[in-house]
Each structure stands twice: as structure tokens, then as C-alpha cells.
Amino acid sequence: MGTSRKRVTKLRPIEDRGRIYIENVTPAVDAGRYRTKAQVGVALPVAADVLRDGHDLLRAVVRFAPRKARKWGEAELTYDALGDRWHGAFAATAVGLWKYEVEAWTDRFGTWRRDLEKRAAAHQDLDVELEVGAELIEARAKKATKTTRAVLATALKNIRAKKHTGEGPTDSRVQAALDDALLAAMRALDPRTDSVTSPTLELTVDRKLGVVGAWYEFFPRSTGERAGEHGTFRTAIERLPHIASMGFDVIYLPPIHPIGTAHRKGKNNTLIADKHDVGSPWAIGSKAGGHTAVHPDLGTLADFDAFVRAANGENLEVALDFAVQCAPDHPWVKQHPDWFQHRPDGSIRYAENPPKKYQDIYPIDFDTKDKQGLWNALRDVLAFWVSHGVKVFRVDNPHTKSFAFWEWAIDSLKADNPELVFLAEAFTRPKVMATLAKLGFTQSYTYFTWKNTRWELEAYLRELVGEHANYFRPNFFANTPDILHEYLQTGGAAAFRIRLALAATLSPTYGIYSGYEFYENVPLREGSEEYLDSEKYQLRQRPLDAKGSLVPMIRTLNETRRAHPCLESLTNLVFHHADKDAILTYSKRTGDDCVLVVANLNPHSVEEATVHVDLSALGVSPSRPYQVRDVLSNDAHLWQGGANYVRLSPEHPVHVFHVTQS
């Protein structure tokens, strides 16, 4: 057998991680690869595993600051023995990028104090142990403030007293050592000598509109005064007071740029347009300009500026559409041929999903050798509109463009304009939608339109309120120019009422595309989700209002959203049981504010059911009655206990109850 090899290995700092291990800090997106999202002024719960060898007590805080700040704030974490986990929270006070981390250290004084209490209870000899504590106090006293110094001095005198009264726990020296003021002073003066800090995580702090908002999508070109007359920004301005009066926050416009003429689509997406056809706004670019130009028929850039000002005057923000694609007559096609893919015969490759062809659109080649030129140009398109007062962008099909571009462009723009909001319009595989949200999109379109049964809605919402919610914010559009769901096609007015109420109360951000308020429900053909005579290819003048429209209900729901803070949160959603499958029941509660929604998902008939609400989720005591007042009908009922009867008809298919208990 050999003999032991002696060697002295120097400890490198990285090898001595200290005695405390901080693990599984939440929220964290992919362990910190991506940023967590938060809303300014809203508390973000933070938790961590904090582990140390032995039995010493620990203390932990979450530290937080704007990303470039040197001075950190901190909030204490408290230990939950059941889950062996530390919990706390902090609220960012400004929009922009923030950082946060967990710091923990051994609570030497607290440990000594706990042990002293046990030793005293066991009537052990305490002379030496009291001196251990006295030395700890003495050491911290050097850095004490005026007030704490007095507390420490008194404690020291009493702990070191030669004469003491009592025995064991009643020993006057022990009493002095266990004094609460001493504990507070010692905690404040803790030098955190063995402090360990978790990796630093990053946080995107968005303004409220990034999280909470009601969106209204509309085509300015349809605001012409007479049928067939192309609307302008000037005619569109006249619609703004009406839209504002419905309580919307965002008015979203499809692309406002010149529309290509080559291969222009005709009405109902036909391949050949006649000379009066206005074309699809998503076929961007013509001789009149590209992504930074305004369609001449809509007016001038100055008209657009006026539209933005008018909207802002009505407390509406303007959201623009950003579609990275070019009509064959877009100026870039000649200026930057290298931004497009060429085929061996010299032709530019148009958009395809074989065997489907989209000859009116050229996709951008993100593999271009001029990547820097392209990325800058695209980013500058957005910067251009930001300089014209636009702070909200709805991005068309981001999942068919380079993910890395989005990550770079959104970062780059939000560095100067942290108030920007980017909505991802990607209807694709869930993991791709999640990744777009992770890499920077503020909020995302969802599968909401296709979730119409109770089971579908409950399952989908459970997914959205899980870990997803750390970075993925849903925007529940009830319809879009591309999606007229069969449920709306066949469910009559009741279907529109139901879906509107669900969208407005399930998600902090929701929207409708104009025409919804008039129950527009005729599909291009059976089995299609496209509208007949779709506004994507032609003008669709609509009256300002019409009898029996959904306008009053929209107004009430948007007022309710403003009156009830509980509707501004997603993760406070709780589902309740009803004894009929057609009845969906859920509540949201924040502090004292609670809304309970009971919806009959069957648009064709009356449903009666007993709903079984979880009273603790409502914050209601089971021993007293509580009031549920329907904000839609203004009817109020006194309920008691969990089981209650409801009856919902197609005319009044949804209760949106404000829950109170006196």
C-alpha cells in the first residue's frame, strides 16, 4: 500500500461558497436566462430555499434596484417551516429594467438568544454563555447609532451584572438578554459577516397599460362618411369620442402604410383586384413609401400626428401594427435587394407555406449578409413611430421572424423608452408563444377564442396562471379580423355577450375588433373563421351606434374593470364548482375587493344550476350572509353559505357579481 500524498491546496474563492446555499429563487424564468415581468407599483412575491449546515438561525432579504443603480432596497424574507422556504415581496417604483437577488446570513445573535432561552429553561449554568452574548453585543456596539448604543449599553450592564435575581428563565441577566429592544437593535446592527447572495436576476417592470387594458381594433379607412368613400385620419378622429365613451384604453390600427398594387388581393381574398379594390393593409409598401410612410388615402403624417393627439386627448393610446413583410412594390425591394431571398432564376422568393403561395408579399430574409443593416432599419421603423407618439405595437406573426431580432430590437427600444408595449400576435405551438414572451414581448395573443367550453376554459386558464404568469401576459381578444369563431357564428347575441364578459373579466388585458358590438357573425363560408366581405380587403362603414348593440354592456364592463382592482390581476383567479357543465364560475379577489362571475356558456337556452362557491376564496365568513350585486343588471341578492341557485338565460347569460359582506 502507498503512503498518503501530502499537498497543500490553496482555496480559490470560487471553491468556498460560504456556509449558506441559496437555491430555487422564484420568480425566475428559465433560471434567469430570461427576465421576469412585473408591473410598476405592484408587489412581486419572492421566495427562496436558504440552507446552511447545522442548527443556527438564518436571516434573509430580497435586494432590489433599477438595473444600473448602485443603491439597493431590501425587504425581509420570513421562514415558512412547512415548506422549508423563505418568502417576501417587493414592488418596483419605476418602469424599466430592475435587478433582484436574495441575500442570507447567519443570525448569530438570534441563535445565541434561542439557545440561551433553552439553556435557562433547563437550568444550566449560564455564566459563560451570558459572557458569549455580551461579547457579541460589545462587538456590534462599535457601529451603533445613538439610540441603539443606549439600548446595548443597558443590556450589557444587566447581562454582566455580578448580582442577579431569580433562577433559570427568571434570572435577571437572562431577562435582559431576551429583551425585545435589544433584539431589534442587534438585528439592525447585524454585520452579516458570512452573508451569501444568490445570482442576480433581472426584471422587466412595465407600466400598468402593459398589464391592464381594454383594446379596440378598428380600420380608419372604414370611417368614410358615405358608403364606398375611403376614410381618413381626419374622419377617424370623429369616432374617437364614441370609442372613448365605451371605456377603452387602446385603439389599435391595422397597418396604416401605402398598400402594394402588384398582385393586390381583391374582395374576399380573391387573387385579382379590380381598380377600386383597396387591398390588404398587410401588403405593405408602394411607390408612395414603405413602413415609415402613411397611406396617401388616409392623409399625411401630420394627419396621423393629429389623430394621435386627439386620441390621447380622449385618454386613448394608439397602437400600431408592425408587420415585417413587403409588397413587391415596397421601396426596400429595390433599395435593399439583399434583404430578400432570390431564386436561381433571379426572381425574389415570395411568401409560401408549400403548396400555398402568397404572391402579394415578400418575406424578409433574416439570413441576409446585411444583418446589421436590416436589423437597424427594422428597429428604426419602430423608433420612427415612437417619435410620433406611438408607444404600443401589435406585432404581426413574430414567430415567422428571427427570435434573436425581437430580443435585440425590443431591448434596444425599451432601453430608451421603457414605457413601450409590444403585443405578440403569434398563434402557434405553445412553446414558441412562450419563448416570444420570454424574449421580451410585453403581452401575447392567446388561444382564448378557441376555448369555449367550461373544461377548455378552466384548463387553459390554469395553464396561464401557473409559472407562465411570470413572463406571459395574455391579451384576450374576443374576435379579430382573422378569427370569427363558430361559437359566435352560431350562438346569436348571447354568444357575443358571454364571450365579451369572459374576456373582460378573465384577463386584465382584453380586446374586441370593431363590428363585435353589432354582433357581426357571417363567415366567408361554412367552416371558415374568416368574415364574409372581410374588412381586410374592403371598406366596411359602420354606424356610430345602433339600437340593441353591445355598446352599453361594453361600457359597463369597462367601468367595472376600472372600479375593481381585483380584475387587474390574473393570478388571483379561482374557479368554483357548479353542478351543470354549461355553468362556468370563477372569482377574483384582491384585498377586500371581490368579483364573482357566473356564466352560462350555452348561448341557446336557459340554464339553472347550483353553484358551490369556496367562501374563503371570496373572503367571506360562512356564518353570515353576504351580498352579490350583478353589475350588469344591478340586481342584488343575499347569499349565505357556499351553495346557491342561479338561473341564466340567453338574454342575461352572465352574472358579474360584486361580492360584499357587512
Place this chain on the structure above:
Amino acid sequence: MGTSRKRVTKLRPIEDRGRIYIENVTPAVDAGRYRTKAQVGVALPVAADVLRDGHDLLRAVVRFAPRKARKWGEAELTYDALGDRWHGAFAATAVGLWKYEVEAWTDRFGTWRRDLEKRAAAHQDLDVELEVGAELIEARAKKATKTTRAVLATALKNIRAKKHTGEGPTDSRVQAALDDALLAAMRALDPRTDSVTSPTLELTVDRKLGVVGAWYEFFPRSTGERAGEHGTFRTAIERLPHIASMGFDVIYLPPIHPIGTAHRKGKNNTLIADKHDVGSPWAIGSKAGGHTAVHPDLGTLADFDAFVRAANGENLEVALDFAVQCAPDHPWVKQHPDWFQHRPDGSIRYAENPPKKYQDIYPIDFDTKDKQGLWNALRDVLAFWVSHGVKVFRVDNPHTKSFAFWEWAIDSLKADNPELVFLAEAFTRPKVMATLAKLGFTQSYTYFTWKNTRWELEAYLRELVGEHANYFRPNFFANTPDILHEYLQTGGAAAFRIRLALAATLSPTYGIYSGYEFYENVPLREGSEEYLDSEKYQLRQRPLDAKGSLVPMIRTLNETRRAHPCLESLTNLVFHHADKDAILTYSKRTGDDCVLVVANLNPHSVEEATVHVDLSALGVSPSRPYQVRDVLSNDAHLWQGGANYVRLSPEHPVHVFHVTQS
């Protein structure tokens, strides 16, 4: 309104992550903060999310190599559309540290091929598209090998043929383009131009004994020939053939070092020892030496070396105990007073868990200023025993010593001796036990001893086979010198049979402490898990064998473990239903090899039940009978279908069935 700000932002490499995003690579422990564990030669399943914008096809591989190697191996990952995830596996071919990562790139040829097929099916004009493919082939042909060059040349000629036969899919050019040999050649030559690689993860590859083994714990000092005579390594050598004949792999010895005399504990842990008392081996150190010395009563270091040689000759490995603590007369106490904590009165702080006191032991102060000296010395203790042929260490209470020390020491030792095995003896909070496993311990004691009902066992095992299994390897000891569970105290011989069979078949690594084979079950007092007349404080001579002992059953179980590879895996465990709570049913299957265990957990009476086995888990066809042969009784039965009758008595409480179907 302002005008657009023009600026050219240079793209830094970090901002262009490429078009492919690789996420959620598994296995990964805390996103790569800790190493995954694997067994040499055993396939490790790897999976990842691989995401790219658009609709192009992707390819992905897992790359792997010893940590310092420059040349990587790789294995293809395949796409599972259901989970939108890529799967593959690799097996490390040597022990030590390895690295692995996932690489993915756009499958340009595969994408072109897929699209061509669709275009052909739609009878589109293919001339230009065929040329696109031809150019792709031409580009790769430059790097072709002799064989692939011929394949490419033929394909090129046929794809570019002016004359072609057929139409659409039957077009001879299309046929040439879709040729399988061409596909294989193009895949092999793929230049992976837009390849992206995940962060590199690390893997600890252990030898088989780190994963699979049967352990036998015994005190050499109890092998004296006559009652009261202190055994030696020489007398212990005589026991080795018997222990080997039971089929064990590891013989684990409690500390073999000189035992302190100051405050030595007497029999049954009494505070005062008489002069004949041998003391606890965990009170390490006396004038005769410390952690690198051998207790004089056991013999010399040369005797120990002889013991190791003799054990190895019987195919047994010797495991030593590593307990970081010192008796008051340990040489370090005088040599390194700064390694211990001193109280204000100058005394050294002995071990305590207030109000409990352990005056016979001084704990090490890991906050010593001589941290480097201490860490080196402790590491060198282990290195000393490694140099004496010890490759397996059972570490006593690692959770009361600095975690960072273990991380450093295990790394440091395994760098030179990757075959080392460290077993953590920590019975504490689950997160602490998990962290010890993460930071380097090869395997861990568990809560198995306290899980005795079907519900407890099923729930605990489900936890162990989850994500835990990437780094936490259980060692199921049926008893230890500290743990004689009430189940064994009161369940008679049946309890010993049941727990032995469960330990040996549930976990790839298990063990017993000697005396188990003789059903030793008398506690110190009622309610205690300590043994009466515990061997920790006195000698306990035992016969080599005795009639009716468990020795034959132990031998059969260890033979069965060797004969059935399915018992070498933990994560292949499947529980089956039985219609009686006392009946625990589970199977393990690896390839064709399948073992099914049916255990009556009630040691007091006969239980009859119908077990409902999941035939697909057994790899058995439901349409034919299958044979179950009990390796313990050698009885065989023909079963058909899932539901089968069992009857298990206290005399034969467990079936360990080998399942076959002809």
C-alpha cells in the same frame, strides 16, 4: 412630434443568438448549477426544446465528452411532435467528469426535400425549385467523401436532366431528389451553418458500485473469539468468506481509529464508563492518534491493509466511516486549537444541541481562520485512506459540517480518484439531504426505515424516482446501529423478511447492519429506536451462522439482484394496484428482464388479495399466459391477464417473481 432618430447600432455577438433557441435541456440539476449523475456504460436519456422561427425543419444532437477532452461524441435527437420536444441518449464510457450539450441547426436539405414533395403533389412548376436543390447538393459535394461524392453526382445529373419522365410526384427528377441514399449523404455532409449550442452541462459518471451494491455494516471489534475479547482486523478477516458468501459487495466499518478516554461513554450510552468499557468508535482520537491512526486494539495499519487485501480477495470493498469530530484527547485539539471554538472562559466548546450536551465530542469550527489548513487536513485524511485501498466512504452527519467543504473536498478527491464513492448519512430536512447529493455525495441514506405502510412507501418512492433521481441515489439500509424501527421490534421474523426484500428490490443500493440476519430486535427501552446493549458502546460477539437465520434469504436476494439487470435501476419502478392495503405490488423492467414483487406488509397475519398488474409495464402480451416464478420459494405459476390472486403468510410474506412469457 419629433422626427425619427437615425443611428447605426453595431450587433454584438451576444445580441445575435442565432435563429435557433435551445431550452430546457434535461437532465440538468438546478439549470446546471450542479452536476447530473450517471453510471458508466448506462444510457442517459437527454431531451430539449428546440425552437426556431418559421416552418423550416431542424436537426439536433446531444454532444458529449470527458470534461477535458477536445473531441466530442454525438448522438442524434429525434423530434416528438406530441410534446414538441427532442429526445435522445448517450452513455459515458469512462468514470469521471463529463460534459454534454445540445446542438441544433436548420435542416436546409430536409426542408427543401419536404417542400419539393408538397409542390410536386400539387403539380406546381418545379424547374426553379429543382435547381435550388441542385445548388445545395453542389455546395455540399465539395466536402464529400469518395462514396458520397458518387451518390451526389448521380443525383445532380438526374435532377438537372433536361428530359424527364412522369408528372408531379412521378417526375423522374423529383424521384431522384427524394432518393434515400441522397438524403443520407446530404445529412452526413450538412455544414450546420446556423448551428446553435446550448450551455454546456456537467455530469459525474460513477462506476457501477456508486449506483448498485449490497452493503453489510459490521464492527470488527466484535469478532473476538471469546465473549468479552476485543476483536482485531486479523479475527475480522476470518468473517470475510461468510459475508462474501451472502453476496454482499461492500463491507462498511464504523470508525477504526483510537477512541477518546475523556468523558468516554459507558454501556448503553451511560455517562460514566468503567475501565473495561470500549467506548464509542465515533469519539475519535486519543494519545494513540487521530483520524489517520488505527485503534491499537484492532491492530496495526499493516493489519488494516491485510484486511483490505483479504476483503478485495473475496470481491468485497471496504467502506470506512468519516466522522468530522474529535474526542477531547484527539491530537488535533493540542496541535490545532484554532480548529475548535473557544468559550470566553478558555474552554473548548463541546458538541451541543441545547439543552442536550455531548461532552465526549468536540465539533470542528468551520469558521476557523485557518480554513485552508483545516480543509486540507480533512481532505488529506480521506486521501490517506484512499492510499490504503479504501474507495468507499460513509460520511457521518455531513449536514452539520460546511456544505462548501464537502463540495470542494469531494471534487478535489474525485479529480484524482473518480472511482470514489461517498455515502451521506444525513437524516434531516429533505432539501438539505437533496443539497448534499447535489454538491457531490454519490449516494444518500434515506427515510426508507420509517416508511412501512403501502401509502408511505409508494409516496416516498414516487418522490425518489422523480427529478431527484438525476442526482440523488438512495441507499436503503433496513437497519443501522442507530435505527431499530418499531416495525422490526414488534413484527417478529416476518418483519425482517419483508423489510429485507423491499430494501433489496426497491433500491439498486441497499444494506443491513449485522445482527439483522439474526432478527435482533430488542430496543433500549419502549419507544426508543436504539438497540439494547448497543454495539456502539460494547462488544457484541455473534455466531457465524445460526439455524433459521435470514442468511439463506439474503443470499438468494443478492443472487437475484446479480441475475436481474432490471433491479440495477431505480427509475424503472412501477407500482401496481392490489385490492388490499397491506399488499404492496411493484415491478421493474429493463428490456426483456422483469421482476414483479408482491409483499404483504402485515407481519402479523396471512393476507389474501387480488393484484391488478399493468401488463404493458411487465412487457407481457394480454392475449397469452405468462409465467411468474418466485425466486424465494422457487414456486412457479401461470398467470393470464392483469387480475391475479395472491396469498402471503408471515412465513412467506413476499413474492419476488421473475416474469417471463414464451
